[in-house]
Amino acid sequence: MEMPEASKQNESEHVQNPEPDQILSPRRSLQLHQRKWWISVLFCLFLVVAGDSLVMLLLNFFYVQDNRQESDQDLQYKGTWLQALVQNAAFPILIPLFFIFPSPKPNQETNNTRFLSFRLLFLYLFLGVLVAAHSKLFALGKLYANYGVFTLISATQLIFTVVFAAIINRFKFTRWIIISIILTVLIYVFGSPEFGGEPVENEEFYSIQAWLTFAASVAFALSLCLVQLGFEKLLVKTKRYGNKKVFRMVLEMQICVSLVASLVCLVGLFASGEYKELKGDSERFKKGETYYVLSLVGLGLSWQVWSVGLIGLVLYVSGVFGDVVHMCSSPLVALIVVLAFDFMDDDFSWPRIGTLIGTVLALGSYFYTLHKRNKKKMVELNQSENSVEV
Numbered sequence: 001m002e003m004p005e006a007s008k009q010n011e012s013e014h015v016q017n018p019e020p021d022q023i024l025s026p027r028r029s030l031q032l033h034q035r036k037w038w039i040s041v042l043f044c045l046f047l048v049v050a051g052d053s054l055v056m057l058l059l060n061f062f063y064v065q066d067n068r069q070e071s072d073q074d075l076q077y078k079g080t081w082l083q084a085l086v087q088n089a090a091f092p093i094l095i096p097l098f099f100i101f102p103s104p105k106p107n108q109e110t111n112n113t114r115f116l117s118f119r120l121l122f123l124y125l126f127l128g129v130l131v132a133a134h135s136k137l138f139a140l141g142k143l144y145a146n147y148g149v150f151t152l153i154s155a156t157q158l159i160f161t162v163v164f165a166a167i168i169n170r171f172k173f174t175r176w177i178i179i180s181i182i183l184t185v186l187i188y189v190f191g192s193p194e195f196g197g198e199p200v201e202n203e204e205f206y207s208i209q210a211w212l213t214f215a216a217s218v219a220f221a222l223s224l225c226l227v228q229l230g231f232e233k234l235l236v237k238t239k240r241y242g243n244k245k246v247f248r249m250v251l252e253m254q255i256c257v258s259l260v261a262s263l264v265c266l267v268g269l270f271a272s273g274e275y276k277e278l279k280g281d282s283e284r285f286k287k288g289e290t291y292y293v294l295s296l297v298g299l300g301l302s303w304q305v306w307s308v309g310l311i312g313l314v315l316y317v318s319g320v321f322g323d324v325v326h327m328c329s330s331p332l333v334a335l336i337v338v339l340a341f342d343f344m345d346d347d348f349s350w351p352r353i354g355t356l357i358g359t360v361l362a363l364g365s366y367f368y369t370l371h372k373r374n375k376k377k378m379v380e381l382n383q384s385e386n387s388v389e390v
């Protein structure tokens with residue numbers, strides 16, 4: 001059969017200009033690929049830890065500056081739609097990055113089918129609503145009672161992530177991953193930072209807080225596993241971005257999901273009437289309205305840094321690993337909060353030093369599994385090369 005002209009041209013271009021990876025031996029190419037992968041993983045890990053630290057610093061700044069002692073009792077529980085909106089709304093800063101990052105050629109056979117676009121659209125819509133829900137629920141949960149109780153209940157997010165990952169992603173657990181998960185839960189519970197948004201004693205609602213935080217943890221865990229499923233089944237397997245996992249996928253996911261989540265939170269802000277309080281809130285801010293706006297902008301940007309890192313870890317490794325890194329950052333965040341704020345009774349004592357050491361062990365044992373997986377791939381390649389030579 002006669003080959004179409006365009007396809008002939010494509011093929012000859014392909015032969016004349018092979019991709020850099022194709023010039024190298026398979027072994028060298030795998031080595032380079034694994035090195036790039038490690039750099040991407042470490043970069044995303046850095047983003048998650050930096051995002052977590054910045055968010056907690058700015059949240060503490062926000063609530064310390066909010067002059068609640070000087071106003072009527074119950075202001076503490078308002079402003080949660082605003083917090084949920086801030087968690088998602090700064091996504092437009094990612095749009096220029098999306099166009100800067102290179103996109104590999106899409107696969108001609110599978111790209112642009114209507115069915116695929118519909119499924120992807122549905123996934124982004126569903127994830128957007130889920131992210132809006134956990135943003136709002138976590139914001140409420142944090143403000144309803146003691147932060148120690150909040151971390152105790154929100155530690156279940158990792159347990160839910162593990163369960164969903166086993167069901168949805170068919171996640172394979174190793175002994176080292178299980179050790180890492182157990183250590184992470186302990187670190188998160190015992191190494192939590194101080195939080196300036198705690199209510200005073202007569203405002204605490206433990207039973208409501210428990211349910212809200214529980215629901216937030218389930219929604220967060222489900223969103224991580226669905227993001228992973230979306231990457232695997234809709235973006236990578238269908239070769240929408242060629243054969244590779246590329247950072248552009250992370251940006252696409254984050255921009256689309258945050259757009260939907262921001263719209264939901266915006267509707268919540270107006271429908272609940274919370275928007276009417278923004279003026280009073282900004283006037284009550286000790287450092288003045290400019291700092292009120294700046295702290296919200298800073299929070300918005302910090303949440304984006306965190307989310308991009310988290311989704312990056314889901315793409316390159318898994319939802320479980322993303323959650324492990326997020327929760328392991330807790331002792332480091334606690335240390336930064338001790339250094340930055342002068343909260344009563346908040347010091348970096350031996351139990352917290354212990355959680356910091358635990359963090360190294362938890363991440364170390366997960367990294368050990370990742371290292372072993374990479375090594376296994378290299379050994380398999382060597383074996384297949386040897387069997388071809390024989």
Ligand SMILES: Nc1nc2[nH]cnc2c(=O)[nH]1
Pocket residue numbers: 138139154157220
């Ligand atoms: N997933 C998640 N975990 C948290 N731990 C403390 N705050 C949060 C939050 O807002 N989201």
